[in-house]
Amino acid sequence: MDIGMxxxxxxxxxxxxxxxxxxxxxxxxxxxxxARTTVTEYGARAAASLKDLVAALAPPRTIWVMVPxxxxxxxxxxxxxxxxxxxDIVIDGGNSYYQDSRRRAAALTAQGIHFFDAGTSGGxxxxxxxxNFMIGGEADVFPxxxxxxxAIAETDGYLYTGPAGSGHFLKMVHNGIEYGMMQAIGEGFxxxxxxxxxxxxxxxxxxxxxxxxxxxxxxxxxxNAFSTDPELSAIKGVMHSSxxxxxxxxxxxxxxVPTPAISAALMARYRSEEPDAxxxxxxxxxxxxxxxxxVDPQ
Numbered sequence: 001m002d003i004g005m006x007x008x009x010x011x012x013x014x015x016x017x018x019x020x021x022x023x024x025x026x027x028x029x030x031x032x033x034x035a036r037t038t039v040t041e042y043g044a045r046a047a048a049s050l051k052d053l054v055a056a057l058a059p060p061r062t063i064w065v066m067v068p069x070x071x072x073x074x075x076x077x078x079x080x081x082x083x084x085x086x087x088d089i090v091i092d093g094g095n096s097y098y099q100d101s102r103r104r105a106a107a108l109t110a111q112g113i114h115f116f117d118a119g120t121s122g123g124x125x126x127x128x129x130x131x132n133f134m135i136g137g138e139a140d141v142f143p144x145x146x147x148x149x150x151a152i153a154e155t156d157g158y159l160y161t162g163p164a165g166s167g168h169f170l171k172m173v174h175n176g177i178e179y180g181m182m183q184a185i186g187e188g189f190x191x192x193x194x195x196x197x198x199x200x201x202x203x204x205x206x207x208x209x210x211x212x213x214x215x216x217x218x219x220x221x222x223x224n225a226f227s228t229d230p231e232l233s234a235i236k237g238v239m240h241s242s243x244x245x246x247x248x249x250x251x252x253x254x255x256x257v258p259t260p261a262i263s264a265a266l267m268a269r270y271r272s273e274e275p276d277a278x279x280x281x282x283x284x285x286x287x288x289x290x291x292x293x294x295v296d297p298q
Contacts, residue, residue, distance in 0.1 A: 001148065002027065004053050006076055007094075008035035009068035010045070010292045011120065013254070014127035014216070015066060015093070017042050021129065022151040029053045050079050057198055060087040062145060064118075067245075070095045076103055086112025089145060093118045093133075095242055098168040105164030109242070114141045115164055119171020122154075123290035130154035134174070138168030148171035169251075176248030176262040179241075183265035185218060186282035187199040193231075193278045225285035236296040238288070239278025 008030035026044040036046040047053035101117035116137030149158040203222035252259040272280035287293040
């Protein structure tokens with residue numbers, strides 16, 4: 001199996017290493033020349049352009065796009081549409097809006113090109129090994145790429161979800177749930193910080209993660225963050241958002257589904273852009289721990 005990978009940022013580079021661990025041949029491209037050099041250290045071949053990447057793969061091709069959602073993804077897929085042949089496959093593994101994925105699938109299908117939207121979870125660690133993937137696209141074509149996900153995902157960590165758009169819709173809702181879970185953790189430590197008791201936050205997180213009802217990877221990441229900075233005093237409590245929480249709330253409103261926890265978590269992120277709070281610090285630290293997302297230093 002050989003795969004084209006476009007985008008060698010914190011997720012794409014780890015996905016390449018994951019694929020190479022499973023003897024998947026990878027031809028990779030990124031605008032950054034240094035990234036193209038680095039990827040060869042993992043046994044992948046670097047392409048100097050999208051045209052070169054397409055030419056280096058034997059048809060029918062499978063190309064994974066892992067660039068930021070929005071304009072970068074739009075431009076990349078539009079360029080690929082001009083370079084690929086019928087029966088080639090394009091996988092969008094980024095956090096694209098599901099309606100954009102439906103539109104892109106329709107446009108590519110008209111050219112005989114297959115499109116899959118693959119919601120990707122697990123952060124950088126999951127990209128590196130044992131990832132989690134939610135994949136929408138043509139059911140009769142999916143078996144061609146199922147071995148790829150079987151190789152790079154955790155056992156039972158990938159799911160074919162239905163037609164194009166369904167993968168990114170599921171990832172959108174996943175991220176909305178993530179907002180609520182992180183908000184609850186952040187608020188809990190905010191209460192502890194103002195309780196008057198001198199809690200060791202790292203010790204609390206570690207204890208909660210051993211046998212308690214709220215044990216989770218997020219709690220493990222909270223322990224990691226507090227172990228480095230016990231009061232998270234080095235970062236601002238600004239909780240940036242990628243937009244998926246807002247999309248989840250918008251869809252919930254459209255579908256008349258009450259989502260008070262997710263909606264409140266989204267509003268809290270907007271509120272965090274104002275003066276600092278421990279809640280914001282915890283959520284910002286968690287996002288940095290699992291996804292390498294930027295934090296605002298004090």
